[in-house]
Every structure is written in C-alpha cells, then in structure tokens.
Amino acid sequence: MANIIEGIGAMPLKNKAIVLAVLIIAVASIVLLFSWSQQADYHLLYANLSEGDSGPIAQKLKELKIPYRVEAGGILVPSDKVYEVRLQLAAQGLPHGGGIGFELFDKTDFGTTDFVQKLNYRRALQGELSRTIMSLSEVEQCRVHLAIPEKTLFNQVDNRPSASVLVKLRSGRTLAQNQVQGIVHMVSSSIEGMNPKDVTVVDARGDMLTRPGDDAAVGLSSSQLEYQRNLEKEIESRVVGILEPVIGKSKLRARVTANLDFTRSEKTEEKYDPDGQVIRSEQKQLEKTTAAGTGGVPGVASNIPGKAAAPQASGSQNQSQKQHDTTNYEISKVTSHVVNPTGMLKRLSVAVLVDGLEVAEKDAKEKKYTPRSGEDLKRYEELVKNAIGFTADRGDEVKIINMQFEGIPKEEIAPVPVNYMYYITTAAKFLVPLIGVLLLYIMILKPLLGTLSSVPRGSQAGGEFPLPQSVAQLEQAMKAKGIPMEQEVIDWAKKNPQQAASLIKGWLEAR
Numbered sequence: 001m002a003n004i005i006e007g008i009g010a011m012p013l014k015n016k017a018i019v020l021a022v023l024i025i026a027v028a029s030i031v032l033l034f035s036w037s038q039q040a041d042y043h044l045l046y047a048n049l050s051e052g053d054s055g056p057i058a059q060k061l062k063e064l065k066i067p068y069r070v071e072a073g074g075i076l077v078p079s080d081k082v083y084e085v086r087l088q089l090a091a092q093g094l095p096h097g098g099g100i101g102f103e104l105f106d107k108t109d110f111g112t113t114d115f116v117q118k119l120n121y122r123r124a125l126q127g128e129l130s131r132t133i134m135s136l137s138e139v140e141q142c143r144v145h146l147a148i149p150e151k152t153l154f155n156q157v158d159n160r161p162s163a164s165v166l167v168k169l170r171s172g173r174t175l176a177q178n179q180v181q182g183i184v185h186m187v188s189s190s191i192e193g194m195n196p197k198d199v200t201v202v203d204a205r206g207d208m209l210t211r212p213g214d215d216a217a218v219g220l221s222s223s224q225l226e227y228q229r230n231l232e233k234e235i236e237s238r239v240v241g242i243l244e245p246v247i248g249k250s251k252l253r254a255r256v257t258a259n260l261d262f263t264r265s266e267k268t269e270e271k272y273d274p275d276g277q278v279i280r281s282e283q284k285q286l287e288k289t290t291a292a293g294t295g296g297v298p299g300v301a302s303n304i305p306g307k308a309a310a311p312q313a314s315g316s317q318n319q320s321q322k323q324h325d326t327t328n329y330e331i332s333k334v335t336s337h338v339v340n341p342t343g344m345l346k347r348l349s350v351a352v353l354v355d356g357l358e359v360a361e362k363d364a365k366e367k368k369y370t371p372r373s374g375e376d377l378k379r380y381e382e383l384v385k386n387a388i389g390f391t392a393d394r395g396d397e398v399k400i401i402n403m404q405f406e407g408i409p410k411e412e413i414a415p416v417p418v419n420y421m422y423y424i425t426t427a428a429k430f431l432v433p434l435i436g437v438l439l440l441y442i443m444i445l446k447p448l449l450g451t452l453s454s455v456p457r458g459s460q461a462g463g464e465f466p467l468p469q470s471v472a473q474l475e476q477a478m479k480a481k482g483i484p485m486e487q488e489v490i491d492w493a494k495k496n497p498q499q500a501a502s503l504i505k506g507w508l509e510a511r
Contacts, residue, residue, distance in 0.1 A: 026440045033433035041425075043082050046095060047074035053095035060089060101127040122146055129190060133167065133183055138175055141168040148191065162198040163187045169203060177226040180209045224262050227343055232256045235388050239352060242387045243380060251355040251405070256388075259347040267338040276332035283327075289320035348396040350384060355405040372402045 045068070046057065057075060061068045066085060069076045077085050089095070102124045112120075129144040143166045149159035165183060169175065175183075180201055188196040201209040239254040354377070358367035381400050390396050493500040 022444055026444055029440060030433070030437055033436045041079045042069055042076040043079040045075045045077045045082055045085060049074055049095060057089060057094055060092060060094060061085070064088065101131060122148065125190070129165075129187055132186065133165065136175075136179065138169050138173040138179070139167050140170045142166065144187065146191065160198055161191050161194045163191065163194065163200070165199065165201045167201065167203055167209075175203075175209060177223055181223075184210060224260075224343070228258055228260055231260070231345075232258050235348070235350070238387045239350060239384050242383050243352070243354075246380070246383075247354060253353040255351050257349040258345060259349075261344045261346045262342045263340070264342045265340045267336075267340070269334075269336045269338070271334040271336075273332040273334075277329045278332065279327060280330040281326075281328040283325070285322075285324035287320070287322035345394070347394055348388060348390075350388060350396075350398045352380070352384060352398075352400045354380065354400060354402050356402060369404055371404075377402060 046053075049057065054070070054075065058068065058070065061075075061077070064085070066077055066081060105120070105124065126144045126146055130142045133139055133142040133144070145164045145166075146161065147163070148161045165187060167175070167183075183201055184196050184199045187199050188194040199210065203209055233256075235256040235258070236254045239256070240252065243252055243254075354372060356372055357370045359370050360367045377400050381398055384390075384398050384400065388396075388398075390398060
C-alpha cells in the first residue's frame with residue numbers, strides 16, 4: 001500500500017487526474033450495477049383503465065405509500081404487492097369498471113349547456129348499466145351504447161330507443177340464454193319506451209347472443225332451442241361415456257336428435273261406470289187397515305123389552321193395505337284433470353359412428369385396419385339403448401355403423417409456454433453486477449495497482465534506492481552505496497524490464 005501511495009505521489013498531475021477519474025468511474029459503475037440489481041420488479045396491476053378509474057387508483061396508491069408507475073398499458077406496482085394491492089383496492093370498490101357512472105354529476109357546473117347535460121346523462125346511464133352487467137361472474141368487461149332519440153312536439157315518426165351491449169366473457173365461460181334475456185330486459189327496463197326487441201347483445205368475437213327468432217310464430221323460442229340442445233348434448237355425453245372405455249378415445253362419434261313437444265295442454269275427463277251402482281238413498285212407506293164385527297137391526301123394535309129378539313144383521317169386514325218404496329242409486333264416476341308438461345320427449349334418434357381396429361401383423365411394421373364384427377356392434381347397440389332409456393313404443397331409433405376414420409389428428413396436449421425472459425432477467429440481476437466487478441478489476445484496477453506498486457529495489461547488501469530520474473542521479477546513488485554501477489543496473493534491469501524500459505524512455509525524452 002505504501003508503494004502504491006508513493007507511486008501515485010511520484011506521478012505527474014495529468015496521470016493523477018486520469019487515475020482518479022478511472023477510480024471514480026469504477027466505483028460509480030459498481031454502485032449502479034448493485035442498485036439496478038436491487039431494483040423492484042414492476043408488474044401490471046390493471047390494464048385498459050378509464051380516466052375515471054386511473055385517478056382514484058393512483059390517489060389510493062399514494063395514500064397506501066405503494067410505489068407505482070403509469071404507462072400506456074396501465075398502472076404497474078412491485079410484483080410482490082400486485083395481489084395484495086388488488087385486494088385492498090377491491091375493498092374500496094376500485095376500479096369501478098364500465099366507465100363513469102352517476103358520480104359524473106357530483107360536481108355541479110352552472111355553465112353547462114342543456115346539450116352537455118343530456119350527453120352526460122347518457123354517459124352516466126351507459127356506465128351504470130355496464131357496471132351492473134359486469135357484476136355477472138361470466139362477464140369480464142362490458143360496454144353499453146344507447147341510442148335515445150329526442151322527443152319533439154311536431155315529430156310524427158315514432159322513433160323508439162335502442163341499445164347495443166358488447167360483453168367480453170371470461171376464459172372458458174359462456175352466457176346461458178336466460179342470462180342473455182335477463183340482460184336484454186334489464187337494459188330495456190332502464191330506458192323509457194324501449195322494447196326488448198331493440199336490444200342487441202354481442203360478444204367479443206362478434207357473435208350475436210340475442211336471436212331474432214324468439215317469436216313463437218317463427219318456431220321454437222330461444223329457451224326451448226337451448227333446452228333441446230342441452231338435452232341432446234347430455235344424451236351424446238352418455239353415449240360417448242358408455243362406449244369410449246370399450247372402443248377407445250377418439251374412436252367414435254355420436255349425434256343425437258331429440259323431438260320434443262312443447263305444447264302445453266289441459267284435459268278434463270269424466271267417466272261413468274254403469275256396472276258400479278251404489279244405493280245412495282232408500283225410502284219405504286206401508287199403510288194397512290182392517291175392520292170386523294156383528295149387531296142388531298137398528299130401530300125401536302129391537303130395543304123394546306119383551307119383544308122377540310130381532311134377527312141379527314149380517315156382519316161385514318174391511319181391509320186396506322198400501323206400500324210405497326223409493327230407492328235412489330248412484331252410478332260411479334271418475335273425474336280427471338290432466339296437464340301435459342311442456343318439453344315432453346316424443347322421439348329420440350341416435351347415430352353412432354365407430355372406427356375399426358388396427359391390428360399389427362407378424363413381421364409387419366404397419367398396422368392393418370380390421371372392421372369390427374357384427375356381434376360387437378350389436379353389443380354396442382344394446383349398451384346405447386340402455387344408456388339413453390330406449391322406448392320402442394315411442395319410435396326411438398339407434399343406428400351404429402362401423403367405418404374407417406380418415407385424417408383425424410391425434411390429440412396432443414399443447415405445451416405450456418415458458419416465460420424464459422423472466423428467468424433471464426432474474427439471473428441477470430445477480431450475474432451482471434458480479435461480471436461487471438470482475439471486468440473492472442481485471443481490466444482496470446489490477447493493471448493500475450500493478451503499475452503503482454512496481455518500484456525498483458536494490459539487490460545487493462547496500463539495500464533499496466529510489467528510482468533515478470537521470471543517469472547522473474543513478475551514478476551518484478551507486479557511488480554512495482559503494483555498489484558497482486554496471487552490475488547493479490544489469491541485475492535491476494533483469495528483474496524489472498518494464499521499469500527499465502520506462503526509465504530509458506524518460507531519459508531519451510529529457511534529452
């Protein structure tokens with residue numbers, strides 16, 4: 001260290017400035033490399049934010065003292081705080097999503113014109129509807145556009161308002177038809193005079209989710225069509241599930257056609273059974289009168305004493321009998337009220353296409369196609385009938401045909417893409433500072449330290465002597481030490497060839 005300090009002190013001022021600049025640059029580079037490696041990695045917090053959401057989110061991040069950066073793609077925060085910040089913002093109701101709502105009118109501007117007020121009201125209404133629709137778990141983003149004509153006194157044309165709804169669904173999610181109809185009726189109910197037929201719902205791919213064929217006059221309604229498709233898909237899954245373990249994956253195709261009756265009917269029926277007579281009431285009435293006896297002839301003679309008895313009058317007998325029977329019978333009656341359910345299955349048709357077998361022959365590299373036997377197809381048909389609830393009286397039909405499949409690609413699991421840049425960036429944060437320090441040491445510091453520490457030394461008993469600046473100084477030093485000049489110079493030049501060359505070069509420049 002003393003030699004280094006002594007060497008720096010013996011340098012000219014220009015060389016000292018160069019050495020100092022090199023040291024400053026080296027230290028600054030090392031500090032910058034280490035600070036870059038310790039810098040936090042920023043990840044996206046929210047993207048595609050509206051102006052109404054960006055401001056409140058940035059203000060909330062300042063209150064939470066969380067560093068953030070605003071870029072064109074959205075707001076970025078440190079990667080280790082992304083999910084924590086999202087939870088904290090969600091607890092505050094941020095972001096609102098779907099654009100600005102009725103909070104647009106929180107600040108009153110008295111200079112606003114009537115046109116701007118109407119425009120702001122439409123914007124607020126669109127934002128509120130978008131937020132409501134986004135509350136569905138299947139919807140990720142939503143935009144609502146309203147076309148509300150102005151009401152004028154002399155306008156005879158009946159211009160009805162209309163609405164268009166664009167929804168972006170989450171990955172792997174779909175909207176059921178009843179949910180689409182719910183969105184349609186919610187939007188139409190929010191606007192005065194809007195008919196549900198004037199509301200159009202479109203997904204992010206441009207597919208119409210509302211169908212114009214919802215009227216009964218056209219045919220089945222959308223809900224009925226959806227019910228029919230769901231039933232057909234369920235039966236198809238049953239067929240595939242029962243045959244796939246036997247035949248093999250990707251070795252069969254099944255299609256189901258269900259004929260449904262959506263007619264709703266009511267039937268009231270009364271049936272009488274003449275053989276089932278039951279006595280309901282019975283009434284009997286009986287009258288019987290009987291009169292019998294003898295007596296004399298009526299008059300005075302028969303009553304005077306001493307007179308012979310008058311002959312007896314002949315006797316008479318009266319009998320009277322009446323009988324009245326009344327019996328009421330009730331015939332058994334059956335009254336039934338039948339309501340046939342809608343969506344009753346009338347007929348079921350199932351078509352199954354089965355691939356053959358590939359059997360490897362002896363001494364053959366390729367496999368040979370072999371069709372399936374009739375017995376196998378018969379067993380498959382019985383399995384399908386049992387799985388779908390086959391009913392012959394209903395007219396159900398099941399067809400299983402064996403044909404060779406052509407051009408069906410093998411199903412391969414797509415590899416999950418690996419983000420190599422993340423690993424490269426993480427490794428570079430640790431390797432680049434180390435490599436930079438090594439390069440600075442090997443290319444700058446080590447040669448500089450070697451140059452500063454190399455001071456010529458005497459090799460005889462006389463000990464060390466300072467590096468002479470001229471031939472006269474060298475000769476005086478040799479004489480003072482009592483050392484032969486030629487031998488000392490030769491030994492020193494052999495041990496320090498670079499310093500000897502530098503010394504000679506300096507002598508030549510001094511002359």
